[in-house]
Amino acid sequence: MPIQTFTSSRALTGRIRVPGDKSISHRALMFAGLAVGTSRISGLLEGEDVLASAAAMRQLGAQVEREADGTWVVNGAGLGSLLEPKQALDMGNSGTSTRLMMGLLASHSITATFTGDASLSGRPMNRVIEPLSQMGASFEASSGGTLPCMLRGVSPAVPITYRLPVASAQVKSAVLLAGLNTPGITRVIEPVATRDHTERMLTGFGATVEVSEESGERVISIHGEADLKPMDVVVPGDPSSAAFFLVAASIVPGSDLVVENVGLNPTRAGIVHALRQMGADIEELFPREVGGEPVADLRVRHAPLKGAEIDPAIVPSMVDEFPVLFVAAAVAEGTTVTTGLEELRVKESDRLSTMADALKLAGAHVAEHEDGLTIIGTGGEPLRGTQDGAKVVTKLDHRIAMAMAVAGLASRDGVAIDDTAPIATSFPDFTDLLERASS
Structure with missing residues (x-):
């Protein structure tokens, strides 16, 4: 299993493009x-x-x-x-x-x-x-x-x-x-x-x-016995993949990063709304429509985040992005409360308990409930990170691995992850892009 440690990062800058949705x-x-x-x-x-x-x-x-x-x-x-x-x-x-x-x-x-x-x-x-x-x-x-x-x-x-x-x-x-x-x-x-x-x-x-x-x-x-015609499809960038970089640039001081070609379908763009609610500085550049889907380049700059109560009505539009939102909450000022997240218990892993355990291991203050997490942030201070050979257990879940990699960028001692191989299921060049943005 590819064990990897992600450590505190220099500012994330430049332009990157995440994989298709x-x-x-x-x-x-x-x-x-x-x-x-x-x-x-x-x-x-x-x-x-x-x-x-x-x-x-x-x-x-x-x-x-x-x-x-x-x-x-x-x-x-x-x-x-x-x-x-x-x-x-x-x-x-x-x-x-x-x-x-x-x-x-x-x-x-x-x-x-x-x-x-x-x-x-x-x-x-x-x-x-x-x-x-x-x-x-x-x-x-x-x-x-x-x-x-x-x-x-x-x-x-x-x-x-x-x-x-x-x-x-x-x-x-x-x-x-x-x-x-x-x-x-x-x-x-x-x-x-x-x-x-x-x-x-x-x-x-x-x-x-x-x-x-x-x-x-x-x-x-839908009217049945349809006659489907071929068409050319242009796939916009995946907002679920962009989310890791939106959070990373928000929490790493000095960052000023443009994530190009991100799909902003209103039924998917909840992460942008939630991060802005917490004080993130995210600007939409060159908004356009591609293949019937709204798209923009997102410029995100480091900003002090504040805890927030996340409206459960937003859950369907960002259900896969909560693991990395929990990371943002862990270094925000004040308390973030999430509810209505029962669906996260039947994803690739039980993402509520897996993220609660992972963040606690890295030094965050987390309380787990049946339908969400309550997280008390560090107020912008780095997380402690994993210590004494401890490793985050990802349970073969790609989003847990990537979320905790982002947590490592804002930690004192780095965050060790037990297995980064599952990242290939959705974002094969994640670590390469992360290195390029912070080099």
């Missing part, structure tokens, strides 16, 4: 694979999670190739014409790939077995199994609704109206993808708005998607 990369590969014709994707995130989606689409009959200039070319198999995979679909560490692919296959007459690594195999799939079963698909999952899991799709599937019991873009997307190949109209009702990349991109590929509001709830309707 993971959520959009997954969807671009899948939707292009369902279209008839050739789509070209630029800016695709080439992390292990997204490559798992590419491999799965190849098994289903799509031709997926990477050109020398980094552009990905997809010749789609066509909706309703997918091939039954000859082997199990190995989804690696990617919960997004798994849940979306289950939805995609649920309305095809295909049997497929989903497998994954140790971390993914512990994550719950019942949240998608339940609505997809209502549409006619059947599942044989491991105990607790986990992988390995065999899916038997059905065609024609039954259109449903499904109210999300928890805010989850993955569950919403799974149902909408099943609805693509289902006669009639499939509807999803979400009490709290979640990231809307699926709706935006499916519209771009030619599906009929309607978004309305009923009794204060968002209703997304």
Whole structure:
């Protein structure tokens, strides 16, 4: 296991570009694979999670190739014409790939077995199994609704109206993808708005998607037996990846860093709002729209942060960014309170307890609750860091590893991390970019 220690950093300066958005990369590969014709994707995130989606689409009959200039070319198999995979679909560490692919296959007459690594195999799939079963698909999952899991799709599937019991873009997307190949109209009702990349991109590929509001709830309707057309996709930078550098530059004195080409979809940009609430100096440069998604370059300068009470309504728009927000809170002035974070307990790790333990090990003052953390900051002083050979236990979670690497930049003794290998799932050149910005 690659153990690495991250130590106090010089100011982060210059311009960097983070990898393409993971959520959009997954969807671009899948939707292009369902279209008839050739789509070209630029800016695709080439992390292990997204490559798992590419491999799965190849098994289903799509031709997926990477050109020398980094552009990905997809010749789609066509909706309703997918091939039954000859082997199990190995989804690696990617919960997004798994849940979306289950939805995609649920309305095809295909049997497929989903497998994954140790971390993914512990994550719950019942949240998608339940609505997809209502549409006619059947599942044989491991105990607790986990992988390995065999899916038997059905065609024609039954259109449903499904109210999300928890805010989850993955569950919403799974149902909408099943609805693509289902006669009639499939509807999803979400009490709290979640990231809307699926709706935006499916519209771009030619599906009929309607978004309305009923009794204060968002209703997304998709017209089935869609005829998807190929399109060229430009993937914006991932705000979840940018978040580590927004926090790092905010807490390392003297920093003045521009993070280029960051997607600022309002259903995803909660981290920018939360950091500004804490006093961060983040400026949007050259705002523009790329492929239906709002994008800007973000200039972030060191600023004294103050503790804040984070509104739980913002959680769906930054659910993956809380680990690094906890780091910002640990060196802020005053107390930061977070609630409504139950979802963090079923990510790649239990991110509440794992981050609480990691920050305490590095000298932070943290109290863990059932649905969040309360953190008393140092008032801008460096964290102590890990000592006496102690190492942060990341539990194979890439975001824990990167968040605690950022904590190391604002520590006296550095922060040792037990395993940095999982970072490759979402941000393969994270440590290189960190070194370049602080050199």
